[in-house]
Amino acid sequence: MKTYADFITAITTQPALLQELESILPFPDQSALQRWFIDKGYQIGDHDLQMLYDQQNSLLDASEQVNY
């Protein structure tokens, strides 16, 4: 199985993957999030899945106007 790192790399070259994620967000619970990633071939550990679930509402937000 692929990892979340692989997913992040994949979305830079596969816009369809990101569009599919956009169409399904937000996930109602952590299990639904996990099922979606497993269906796509990605295995994410429980703790990481919790972090990702907590961030799901902002994942696809537009870039902020911030500078470091």
Next chain:
Amino acid sequence: MQLPPSLAADRRRPLSLAQAKLLNFGSISLNPTQAQALGLMNQQLIALCRTLPEPLVDSAILTLQSHYAGSRLVNLLNFYTKFYPPTWSVIYWLQERNPLLTPAELESAYIAQAMAMFLHMLDDHLVDGQLTPTHLLLQLRTKAWMRFSQHTDLLARMVPDGPAIGQALIDTYFGGVHHPPQVDSLEAYCHRFRSQLSTGLVVPMLIATRTGCSTAEVRLAFESFGIAWRLLDDLRDCQSDVYDGEPSGVYYQLTPEGRAHWEACRGKPDDAPEWQSLIDYLDATGTLTESVQHLVRALGDAQKAAEAAGLVGYAAEFRQLAQPLLTTPKQIIHQQTNPTIPNR
């Protein structure tokens, strides 16, 4: 860079705290080669995470995504786009002036600079408590420093005294962050900040030496830009710095009376009379407008140094950064806001 008379004498319409929060540098357009270099840098955070032990890789990405990207994928994937270009474009302009670096060396230069920029932020946040140290973050920091060292070592080998040049700058950095000298003036504050950005100078100094460019002028350009950037941040964060009791560049511009007003606001709610006293004081003295003048002068110093080094394009970037600030405070702020203090 000449200050327009309107800004130099504009104390009758002082910049407010709320307006200062909206200040920003002008934008810089990148050419295709620069955009390609930025693209390479933007891949480096994920590449860094992939060097970690397997159980840490995904957690590291999610931690960076949460802490540095506001949980937004687009910010994670464009991490270095958020930095003002002169922090890294100096590499491009040095190579453009005298293209001696091989493609592999150039790649190492951008990777090392990306790590230096990331480490600058990570070190700050680990030390000031914004990030809680964990085994993951300690290993990430270790790996980032290793990548920085590996790639700067490669560049240093191409230059006589290269390792010594790099080590001297690293010594300066740690001298500036580990028990730094006491600061009690704006000049001392800027001097301390110069030392704190020294790791970002390792790559530019090595390439300047390699390409026969004036290291003194390149250093002056980079450091002057860094000071302008610091002062801009201090203006934008002024309200929160006052609330936190954090002395910034603005604080060190103040007289003892002004500093007392600043310190009196620490932890106070926005409707406390101490805030109004500080606002009145800042308005009466034109302190924030003066701060803009300081940072515009720093950009002017950066521009002159870049021109003296023969880096005409780099100099042009500083003019572009300064552009929105070369106007009156009223014109600087396009978005009008009410001068309120944020609730805590």
